[in-house]
Amino acid sequence: MSYHWSIHQLTEYFVAVSSPPLADGAVTVALEQVTEALEAEVGVVTVKGEVAGSVGFGAASVPEGFLGALDGGVVELGGLGEVHLAVGLLDTPDGRTGMADGRLVVGRIGEAYSAEERQMLQGMALVLGLRLQSLVTLATEQQRHRLVENLLQIQRAVSARRPLEEVLDAVTSGASALLGDAPVGLWLADAAGDMTNLRLVSTENLSEVDEALADVARQTLAEGGNGRARESSPAGHPSVVGERVLVAGEVVGCLVARTSSRRIGDHDPAELLSAFAQQVDLALTDAKTLAEVRQAHRDPVTSLPNRALFLQRLDQERESAVATGTALTVLFVDLDRFKAVNDTLGHRAGDDLLAEVARRILMCIGAEDVAARLGGDEFAVLLHSAPQAVGGKVAERIIHALARTFTVADREVLIGASVGVAELASAEQSASSLLSDADVAMYCAKRSGRGRWVAFESQMHDDVSDQLSLRTDLQLAEAAGQLSVVYQPIVAIATGAVEGLEALVRWNHPTRGQVPPSVFIPIAEESDIILTLGAFVLRQALRDLARWRREQPHLHMAVNISGRQVVDPQLPVLLADYLDDEGLPGEAVTLEVTESMLMGDPDRARECLASLKRLGARLSIDDFGTGYSSLSYLRQFPVDQVKIDRSFLQGLGSGAASDIALVQGILDLCRSLDLQVVAEGIEDEASLDVLTALGCPLGQGYYFARPMPASDEPHRLRHTAAPQPRSAPGVSRETSQPEARRGELPLIGSLGV
């Protein structure tokens, strides 16, 4: 039996070509098998006129003469010389394989191909054609199936409202898998829609940021047309395709892939990418919709429900409470010193602070309760099925939680809160009315000292209404000339001489008459009115001081500074201007602050006071001894003077040993710290005697003089001989008759000092 090698090798060939799962592999195997079998030097497969694979040419490209060669021809190949050719067609004349224009061409030096060899070659070519056709069909079907599966998966994720990041990752991973594990990236413009500022939001198989892909993303977005861009390189090498992504018709970004195939099965890679880009459109549009819905009902800073949503919920709860006869209580929470912190640390720190406030409020309420941010520094809480008493307990918890230190912008701040509590009064009361009641109660909490809660009572509406009216009038008072400054002398106890004056503001309301400072000062401190008020007093006081120092060069002026002013960076600037305008040295001014003013933001206060000190101004702690940490403030702040609070003087006249001891202790402390002391609120001779015996240097109070207008020339309070002090317990003095004093001028307005 004779065997022809060509028959033998066909079987090997059939088996080998059937193995590779992809077309590229089948072409490579076919070429290797054919050239080895026929001992050809070179071989090439072309499909639809394009080279699908070649062997034996090395790095050189296949010459045109080879591609167009006829069966049995001879071509000259560089380095090999004359090469005999044989050509096999990948398709039958009736097109059974579908590989029209497919050719398998081999070239051999030395010997032309025999008839048997050309016949074998033709058989091999047809087998290859059939194999490629089946692979294409299979690949197309598989690809179609994969595409459908991927798109369904993404659509399911969108419908299930999976997180947007998850959906976008499904898009890029699906696109990558379909494009043969190609590197894929999704770039989106920033929230402002800046197409030059792209963020890479999702990747697949992108080991590091591929600048070429990023460039195509920018190029795709910069160009018009169908929103598609492509970066091509020599045939068969990787190219980059990009597709625009739109949301509600608006271009927001770009999906880009690097693909190493000109075609993926039957499809252009760009077409496949386009299908995925449409899924991104769908996902983003849906997410945007969701975000817009959420934004309409949520506070962006704290993520709490906003006023609209809160009232909606309150209304629902009100109806339910009325229907079931259960209680319903609302809390209105207003932060006490938020504005000062917000103004000094900036709005970003303010937002962080609000977010933390929201978190602490949520920690104080139950799962069925609702907390909301109404706006600014106002919050509300809806207590499900809770009477006012429960509301009070929750209010306490919230006040306590918000009284603790907050850390924002690397600073520790204290703000506190005032809370109004209101229970649903009747079935007829509306949600907004209930909220309004709680608001009014909160206002009363503010009025009565802050950092507390107050339960609503019906007459509060009238009170608050009055307060609001006063606030409006106060805002206009300076312009209307209703404000004035009065002065109370500060007297050297030993000599009776006026050493200085304290400036105090007065408001003469056109219809109400003199409005007590204890009424209008707190109103002013709730807003920026206090700053303009403070500036008014400072300017006026320094103007008057300048005039009076022409007669009494050593006279000094004490001006009260509010909590808002003490952290206002403009205050030193203002003081410097006024001192300059009036030609006064800084040492002529003493700024009086209370301990509670320094508590809000001690760091900021320290900075401001240091600036004021650099101007030469002196600092005095008012109501010394009444606060939490009086002694620590003496260490922390650049204090020059201490004003002993009037409460310590009340028992002096009656000889109360504890009061005397306390005052003695304060005096000794201040002496050792070289601080000046003023005893404030001296109202009788007995107290004065004790203070004199104790050696207190300065005093102020009705006993010497009430506050008086500048026209009364308070600086000219005549020097009188110091009264001879009576002996105080434990103090030995020579007795003498008290000298007559200048009579007191009538008190103008009531005074809290």
Place this chain on the structure above:
Amino acid sequence: MQTADGMHRWMNVGRSVHADPRTAGAQATALAQADRTATLLLVFCPPTIDLAAMLAGICSVAADETTIAGCTTFGEIAPVPVGSQEPVPDESVVVIALGGPGFEAVCVADRDVSEHRRESGTAIAAAMERVTLPFRAQLILADGLSREQHEIVRGTYSILGATVPLVGGCSADQLTYSSTRQFHGTGAGVEVLRDAVVGVALGSSSPMGTGISHGWSKNGDAMVVTTSEGGRVHLLDGEPAAQVYWARVAPAGMTLDDMDALRESDPFAYREILFRHPLGLSRRSGEDLRVVHEIDVASGSIGCLADVPQGALAWIMTTDHDALIEAAAASCSAAVDGVGDLDPIGFLVFDCGARKLKLGAEGLRAEQEAIGKMAGGKPFGGFYTYGEIGRINGARGMHQLTVVTLALT
């Protein structure tokens, strides 16, 4: 000697059997270089030698810039002194030195070949880009145990194409099949590698010729490779390959079980039986040989050192001493024909280890004398391999039981 183009290219071979490996390396190199500085040193040695010491000895003589490549073998090939009755040394260090103007050698190595054979083949082909001279050949030394070396050859061929002949061999370890080594470096230092392929791109201003021949012929009826996977043949003619094969080659009275026992008791004798009966696959210009290196009684399969395509038609191949010797001479003669009228300066010879086994000691001497005679007294050197690489015509480049010769002029 001055060659036809006026350049003084030269080639020489040195062999040492000194017991001290360092001395052996130094001696062989000194003999090969003969007071000259080589461009390329090819080193072939047994796996049992202290390779580090041997290479140190070579480097002690070689210049730092000299390229050094080589591998372990199943025997070294070098000229046998004419008329000498001394047996061909079973173990020696053979150093082939090439140098002189008009000769270039660029050497690269790729590691972990068994993980990416084709890619390794393409990697070593990159060295040819640095060759500037017009006549080129690619020398390939691959690990004989990495199997499917034809993929390496295909990889190299895919880059270099049909205009560059490929020659070389697969490193061996004296039929122990445990671990072979490849060498890559320079006179300043040489790496010892395994599972690697070392490629030397050769450039010359004068033609080089190649020859391939094996000397085996078909014996008996053909068999169809019904099922196979790589070099593992599972079924021949639809029956377990081990049984079909053994039925044709078994020595009288020896059963498969006897053969299986021999595998453990005397591996050398086991392989000697197998190597006498390779398979030959039907090809256009003769049979493509496959060494059978094992019979797996348990699975009923046989293992070959190179791929046996499923569907192939195969014969048991046979030969004799004369045919083997004639094939060696024919290979050298074909290489000489390849350079036309030019006078070769030397030959590189890559011969199959299975042929050595078949030849025996006497046959070995006769073979090397025949090569020397055909070489016209010119130096020749090489080694006995686990596979030969020779692509001259066509795309096929991996052989077994074959002699591949490269003639340089």
